[in-house]
Amino acid sequence: MAYAAQRDLPLDKLCHLSGIDLEALTSGEQVAIGPKQFNDLWLNACHLSNDPLFGLHFGESLQLAALGIVGEIIKSSTTVGQGVEHAVALTPLITDLFGMTVARDAHTFTFRLHPNHARRAASPFAFEQMAAFFLVFAVHELDGLILARVRPERVTIPFADHAFSELERVLRCQPTRSEDDYAITFDSKYWDMPILTANYALQESLLQKVNAATSGKPGSDSWQDKVQQYLMKNAYLGIVSLDEMAANFNVSPRSLQRKLKDEQVTYQELADEVRKSLALHYLETGGYYAKEISYMLGYNELSAFSRAFKRWTGTTPAGYQRNFE
Incomplete structure (x- = not known):
């Protein structure tokens, strides 16, 4: 709701x-x-x-909430595999529509949903939406555990033809159609990766920043405020693209650009403002290298982040950070 x-x-x-x-x-x-x-x-x-893919888009919008849960898992896990097993064990606390298991072979590990047939029969539409939600949430969980955007090896799910491209975009993988199988598979290389405690600190820092930026802020009907809040809440591991933002609000990218233009602002300006705000926060908080911050904000190269930062502030990230040492 x-x-x-x-x-x-x-x-x-x-x-x-x-x-x-x-x-x-x-x-x-x-x-x-x-x-x-x-x-x-x-x-x-x-x-x-x-929006017939409401559950899919709901899962996509929960990057920040996923981080809060992943942060708790990080504190009780030493490897990605342990974190995955802990997360799967929490599924019954969230829904009784299905259970979830994780299975491994030599090359991959797979999350699979197991329907509760009685509950599914009573809420068939909710089941389909929640299943899509959980598969997206699994992707975000892996992102949070290893501080990277993870691409699944395979996604198996029943779907209509018109949903193919949007499922591919959100799940980062071409979906394979099935009769009644809901599963998402990842490369086994992630399983034994150690979880760095620094991941938890970075996530906590982002959560604190977003909460401070949005708490007590009155709701607004302006598209500028809606977009800016969504950008801030989904800024983990990069800035949401215009296409992703438009999909969340169920409008076309061109329509969203036009709505923002009517409010005398562009999507790029809002994205840069969020990047700048988060960059200043990370540097002021201390303890994070410019390269880490650059990656968190979605820059492929440190040099690109440094140029953008100098354009925003007139100084380099290192120069700015020295003021807080």
Whole structure:
């Protein structure tokens, strides 16, 4: 529902159509939501947003939330494999629509969803949306554990033809159509990688910055504020592209550019402002090399980051950081 609000869906209408008492829910009362209501909530969210891949895009928008969970896993794991096993064990705390297992062979490891058939029968539409959500979340988890954008080896999922290109974009891999198999496979080289405690510190630093930047900020109907907040919340390992941003709001890239132009700002200007804000935060916090910061902000070369930083501030990252030593 929070993501629905972010997508500008009318929550009162969404809840009414789904048979949920929004007033009771927001007042803190105990509200029981049954399988049919849960299924209708997903169905109506897709209908009102005109987005049949609502669950997929919901998972894509949760990079920051994924980091919070991954941060806890990092504290109790020494390798990526241990972190993956701990994450899989947490699945029943999130949903009873399916379980999740991880299996290994000589070359790969695979997350697979195992449907709870009774629950699936009661909430079939919710099952499909949650399955897509979990597969995307698995990608973000690997990203957070090794501080890199991971590309799966294979994704197996039932899907309609029109969804192919968007599944490929979000999951970073051409999907393989199946009758009833939901699985995502990664190269085994990641399994025994050590988890660096520095990863947790970097993630905590980003979470603190985003929380400080967005807490208490009143909601705004301006596209500039919506885009800037989404950029900030999804700035981990680079800045979201214009195409990705447009897909989240279910508009075309050209339409989004036009909406921003009407507010006298460009997407590039907003992206640069977020990069600058995060760069200053990392340098002021201390303990991070310019090369690390450059990579976190999505620059392929340190020289490109240094040029951008000098354009923003008139000095180099190293020169700026010396002021806080």
